[in-house]
Amino acid sequence: MPLKADLDAIDWKILRELQNDGRMTNVELSSRVGISAPPCLRRVRRLEETGIIRGYRALLNAPALGMDVVAFCLIGLHHQADAELKTFAERTRGWPIVRDAWMVSGESDFLLHCVASDLGTFQTFVIEELASAPNVDTVRTALTIRRVKDEGLVAFPA
């Protein structure tokens, strides 16, 4: 996984297209970026192998699946030594409600992206699991009202 990759304009186009539609066929992709299918596939493979493309994911509609609560939790710990940070990070991986988690700097130590079927489930999780976990000092929650923007992960050069 190189820290700095040398990508040309076609590579950037490929990344933009696949970020918008990860299931696009290779012929469609090659047509959009302006080269033929074989070199296009080779470029995609190379982007995958170098780790620039980390994977592909279907985006699901949480409310339609009965997941009505999406929230973010900001966690402050009592002690921030390396071992304690790793312990808490490991703990987040065992909580199915937590979908994504980040270690952050600032007023909090962790930010958790949570999805639950209903408010009761989420509140129970916050009180009985999160807030009562070892070393947890503060828990601030922000329930999402609606998604306002939903681009891919990375912006692209003009």
Place this chain on the structure above:
Amino acid sequence: MPLKADLDAIDWKILRELQNDGRMTNVELSSRVGISAPPCLRRVRRLEETGIIRGYRALLNAPALGMDVVAFCLIGLHHQADAELKTFAERTRGWPIVRDAWMVSGESDFLLHCVASDLGTFQTFVIEELASAPNVDTVRTALTIRRVKDEGLVAFPA
């Protein structure tokens, strides 16, 4: 887009597999979920048409693309009337640094997921764009140190 869908065990398996690998071929998918390819494809199409699958996306490695700063911003507004919320939401869509944005309830009004090439770019954005935007009261930022968990959006029944 039905608010509550009736999915059987096979549909759930499909969603789980595509959430893990959105580019899996249909024959591979059908084999994993235990049915033949045609009905499997019909199920995927139905999940897409009903909006349960919102789309597909390649996950990119931001640092490898020269995006070294990933941060979250919590925004508090002075006034939270519907028009003002919509105005700010619209503004977030015009900022390329903001990749995802949520309207939230709690201590803040919006949560912004930001990606920038370097700290200077991000700080300039926060000071000159975000904090100086109309109606913005408070801006709290949390720089991410590392991703700790990265599952799909939705958890699945056992």
Place this chain on the structure above:
DNA sequence: TCCCCGCGCGCAAGAATCTTTCGTGATTTC
């Protein structure tokens, strides 16, 4: 200057996949 080499593109062909059509069996409905 010329030659050689490496790199990436594109053509072509075989393999794999996608997609539609159709027949069958199970469940539901009247």
Place this chain on the structure above:
DNA sequence: GAAATCACGAAAGATTCTTGCGCGCGGGGA
């Protein structure tokens, strides 16, 4: 109990994937 509905799976044609190979461009080195 009969008919209708639904979803599955087999089969076949269309599309796509994937590999191998030849070509042209650009960068050293003699």
